[in-house]
Amino acid sequence: MTDISKINGDFSGKDILSLDQFEQSDLQLLFQAVPEYKNLADANKPSTILAGHVVTELFYEPSSRTFGSFFSAISRLGGTVLPIQNPETVSSVAKGETLEDTIKTFASYSSAIVMRSKETGSAKRAALAVDVPIVNAGDGTGEHPTQALLDIYTIFEKFGKTSDVKGVMVGDLRNGRTVHSLLKALSLFPNNHMYLLSPQSLQLPKELLQELSKKDMMLTQITSEKEIPQDAHFWYWTRVQKERFADLEEYERTKHAFILTPKLLKERGNKNLILMHPLPRVGEIEETVDEDPRAYYFKQMRNGLYLRMALFAKILGKK
Ligand code: NCD
Numbered sequence: 001m002t003d004i005s006k007i008n009g010d011f012s013g014k015d016i017l018s019l020d021q022f023e024q025s026d027l028q029l030l031f032q033a034v035p036e037y038k039n040l041a042d043a044n045k046p047s048t049i050l051a052g053h054v055v056t057e058l059f060y061e062p063s064s065r066t067f068g069s070f071f072s073a074i075s076r077l078g079g080t081v082l083p084i085q086n087p088e089t090v091s092s093v094a095k096g097e098t099l100e101d102t103i104k105t106f107a108s109y110s111s112a113i114v115m116r117s118k119e120t121g122s123a124k125r126a127a128l129a130v131d132v133p134i135v136n137a138g139d140g141t142g143e144h145p146t147q148a149l150l151d152i153y154t155i156f157e158k159f160g161k162t163s164d165v166k167g168v169m170v171g172d173l174r175n176g177r178t179v180h181s182l183l184k185a186l187s188l189f190p191n192n193h194m195y196l197l198s199p200q201s202l203q204l205p206k207e208l209l210q211e212l213s214k215k216d217m218m219l220t221q222i223t224s225e226k227e228i229p230q231d232a233h234f235w236y237w238t239r240v241q242k243e244r245f246a247d248l249e250e251y252e253r254t255k256h257a258f259i260l261t262p263k264l265l266k267e268r269g270n271k272n273l274i275l276m277h278p279l280p281r282v283g284e285i286e287e288t289v290d291e292d293p294r295a296y297y298f299k300q301m302r303n304g305l306y307l308r309m310a311l312f313a314k315i316l317g318k319k
Contacts, residue, residue, distance in 0.1 A: 050079030
């Protein structure tokens with residue numbers, strides 16, 4: 001059984017399941033490591049850091065960017081990926097195999113498992129079943145820790161700090177696991193102020209709101225774009241998570257409640273602002289916004305590659 005423990009300054013062999021495992025100093029360790037991997041990746045330099053390691057990517061939900069980002073990160077470090085997408089259709093899962101049995105199978109073939117699943121809490125279940133590190137690449141509406149790590153790194157890279165930061169989070173705050181993890185990450189640093197803008201039915205889950213209210217972070221729920229503070233450091237726009245809706249009419253009603261347009265940017269933006277989105281977008285950021293130098297989402301995505309390299313080097317690389 002793997003210990004679902006705090007990182008405590010040492011990533012070696014650890015599961016990455018939730019931002020609850022992290023302290024400020026763990027994030028700082030990662031931030032310091034990223035530039036080295038950026039240099040490797042930008043120069044396409046070969047690396048042997050993960051030589052000999054096979055990492056399974058087990059993805060129960062559609063994914064191309066996160067799947068590709070991990071694939072690229074592991075390959076660039078000299079590791080090999082065992083890719084399993086849609087195990088419900090291609091593997092013994094289709095025969096009714098339990099999650100635990102599937103995980104034990106791939107744990108016996110590989111040094112670590114990157115897993116994306118539909119059920120909140122299943123990455124933790126997987127971690128309890130085996131000794132190899134499990135990296136949660138999104139568990140239902142729960143968390144998406146590596147996305148939050150690359151998001152907060154992007155804020156750090158741009159502003160040189162992750163405290164005294166003002167941000168706006170927009171869209172599906174109820175179901176958006178990247179939002180949940182990023183808020184937890186930001187709450188580790190003092191004096192951040194987050195404005196939360198979503199349709200009434202898609203507000204942040206109450207339990208998370210309560211948990212965050214104990215931290216040194218201000219949260220302000222707003223109901224209209226007009227309340228977006230003009231001195232924000234970042235806007236973090238998100239997609240309304242269609243796959244989480246039982247009632248598709250409710251999805252249709254809410255999906256484009258808030259759209260980022262050049263006009264809104266002009267009215268509420270400032271010149272140093274960055275526009276973030278975990279992607280994919282489905283109409284909630286107009287494509288004409290891409291031409292604006294403040295559109296940061298593709299850069300943010302490239303940071304994900306560097307960050308995942310740094311993370312894997314720390315989990316599996318030699319000390
Ligand atoms: C996000 C996810 O899967 O939670 N995508 C991603 O990993 N970049 C966000 C989303 O799908 O809306």
